Amino acid sequence: MSSPRRAESHSPADSAGLTNARTRIVGARTGALADLVVAIVRFFALAGSTIGRAAARIATVVTPLGWVVLALVPVTLALGYTLGWVELVVVGWATAVLAVIALVYLVGRSPFDVSLELLHRRVVVGDPAGGAVTLHNPTGRRVLGVTVEIPVGVGLAELAMPSLRPGASFTNGFAIPTLRRGVIPVGPVRTVRADPIGLVRRELIWTETENLVVHPRTVGVPSTSTGLIRDLEGRPTRDxxxxxxxxxxxxxxxxxxxxxxxxxxxxxxxxxxxxxxxxxxRRSHLVVALSLATSDYATEEEFELAVSVAGSLGVRAIRDGRTVSVVVSTVTPEFAKRKIYAVRALATHLPSRLLDDLAVVEAASAALGIRDVGRIAAEDNAGISVAFLVCGSLVTPSELRAASHSFPVDVAVVAIVCDPDAVPGFRRVAGLSVLTIGYLEDLRIALARSAAVA
Incomplete structure (x- = not known):
């Protein structure tokens, strides 16, 4: 993903309204003392995460029952020898023997090969997706069946693999849910070695993690629907x-x-x-500006619709061979002293790369609103023919007008307001075209109607 294209220095007053970790700790204060407090908090946060990861690794080997058994060994032996209670001594040594036997099950590695394959690398939200695990026995003897586990995002898929004769292979498939756009990590494939009682559990990793990119849903926008642009095919201007x-x-x-x-x-x-x-x-230059500020959207559904709108416009322009820039808000880091006024440009050389970038954008409270995004996009891009400002229902008409006034007078500015609860419509406000859509399919009709009016 591209880095922010431009950042400006601002006064400490720019931290007003910023809600990140630093402002929650020291507010708008600056100086050596504030930086020291932030550094201490960051150190303890890092130390806590490191200790947590180490504890998590140990916890993956010893089960809760195993911890109970390990605690019983010293307690029973100490009480048994202290009180002269033979039964407790026997229980203590018996649990110790069980713990040693359980550790033996952790030694060694199963003699087979495991591979993971995704049926698709990129899919659209809601489309079927899946993967397959292949188990191969390269040895000269039969291997017993095993259960493999495949982490799929935050979920887990378990597959039962049968025993295999020498040189045999077996493939088992599994489904991957694609209910929301994003990057879903699949794998690594692992097998579990555990004792019969369940005191220890060792996970053996066999493959690397594969990523499935779930693209936002897009709708086909006919080229004729972009008739808002006055010089699409290199038509002469008045310059x-x-x-x-x-x-x-x-x-x-x-x-x-x-x-x-x-x-x-x-x-x-x-x-x-x-x-x-x-x-x-001149050739047409389309700019699609997408706001990532949570203050611009009433619901998550509005934001997802806005992402799909930006993807639909960008993909259509790329396929038509036009010059297009798709920019999104820059998110101010958690420990920044002030807001960062910049936009981030997404890849536009291929439709798939643009959708890859849009698959991972997320709304944030520290992101710039549509007013600042429009202003910075106008300053950073020259020769713009038409600008699309994509936002949610919480953006006011005055904010939309302020964003459109940042562009030259000969630029057609179209604001697309995503509001699933509103009736689709089109209106012009002080030279600004405002399209309100409730569903993604409304985009095609709204653009055609606005083009006819233009």
């Missing part, structure tokens, strides 16, 4: 230039003009050097 393809008029020669544009017939008639003047042409 004049000394070199282009659309002839405009003749004028007198000036120092610095190229001689190849001298019109010799007119020069011979007037006795003064005359040169051709052209109307400047």
């Amino acid at each position: 004049l230039t000394s070199s282009d393809v659309a002839f405009h008029a003749l004028r007198e020669y000036q120092t610095g003009d190229e001689r190849r544009y001298i019109h010799w017939k007119s020069t011979a008639k007037t006795g003064t050097y005359m040169v051709r003047q052209f109307e400047q042409t």
Whole structure:
């Protein structure tokens, strides 16, 4: 993912309204003491996470029953020898023997090969997806069946694999839920070695983790629906230039003009050097600006709809071979002293890469709102033909107008408000086109209607 394209320095007042970890600890305070307090908090947070990871690794080997048995060994032996209670001594040594026998089950590794394969690397939200685990016996003897575990996101898939004769293989498939966009880690495939009583449990890792990218849902937007753009096919504009393809008029020669544009017939008639003047042409440049600020959206459903809208517009422009920039809010880091005013550009050289980036964007309270995103996008991109501002229902008309005023007057600005509870509609407010959609399928109709009005 691309890094922020631009950041500006601001006064401490810019920390107003910032809600990250630093502001919760020291507020808007700066200086050596505030930095020391933040450093101490970060150190203890890191130490706590390190200890937690170490404890988690131990906990994966010793089961709760195993911890009970380990605690009984010293307690029963101490009480038995102290009180002269033979039965407790016997129980203590018996539990110690069980613990030793359980440890023996952790030694060694099963003699087979395991591979993991995903049926697809990229899918759309709601599409079926799955993977397959193949078990192969490369030895010259039969191996017993085993149960393999495959972590799938936050879930776990368990597959029972049968015993295999020498040289045999067996493949078992499993489904992957794709209810929400994102990157789903699948694997690694692991087998479990455990004693019969269940005192210890050792996980053996066999494969690497594979990632399944779940793209946001998009809708096909016909090229004719983007008729809002005034110069889609390199049509001439009202800007004049000394070199282009659309002839405009003749004028007198000036120092610095190229001689190849001298019109010799007119020069011979007037006795003064005359040169051709052209109307400047340019290809369309689409900008799709997506707000990631949670303050712009009433529900998570609105945000998911906005992501799908940005993906639909960007994919259509890429497939049409147009120049397109898709930008999203930059999220201020947790321990930053002030807001970061910047936008992050997503990959637009391939539709799949754009959808890959959109699959992992998340709304955040510390992200810039649509007003700042529109302003920065206008400053960072030159030659814009049309700008789409994608946001939720909590954005006010005044904020939309302020965002549109950041663009030059010859840029068509279209605000797309995602509100599943609203009736789809189209209106113009002070040169700004506002489309309200409730479902993704409304986007095609709304764009066609706005293009007809334009």
